[in-house]
Amino acid sequence: PHLSHAPMEPPNAVAHFKDGSCEVWAPTQHPQWARDSVAQALELDVKNVTVNITLLGGGFGRKSKPDYVVEAALISKKINAPVKVTWTREDDI
Numbered sequence: 431p432h433l434s435h436a437p438m439e440p441p442n443a444v445a446h447f448k449d450g451s452c453e454v455w456a457p458t459q460h461p462q463w464a465r466d467s468v469a470q471a472l473e474l475d476v477k478n479v480t481v482n483i484t485l486l487g488g489g490f491g492r493k494s495k496p497d498y499v500v501e502a503a504l505i506s507k508k509i510n511a512p513v514k515v516t517w518t519r520e521d522d523i
Contacts, residue, residue, distance in 0.1 A: 434523050439487025441498035441522055445505070446512040451478040456499045457486040464496040468503045492522070 443456035445468075452472055458464045461481045469476040486493055502515040
């Protein structure tokens with residue numbers, strides 16, 4: 431059956447878009463995909479995106495998807511300030 435592989439820690443990320451570059455901090459299992467996805471979403475060269483990997487709090491494959499990281503980066507660019515995004519369990523499932 432289709433089951434959720436909900437990690438112990440919900441998806442979360444901190445992003446700071448500034449001066450044509452973006453730095454993110456996130457518990458990600460696939461930092462290269464997160465970097466590439468943020469670069470594509472913000473229309474940046476990948477060399478202008480830095481991904482800092484934090485502790486995962488469990489991942490089980492869910493944190494290999496960069497959707498929550500991209501969301502934080504897009505919001506940071508939109509509001510022109512650092513931002514922290516934390517999804518609720520309901521948002522994730």
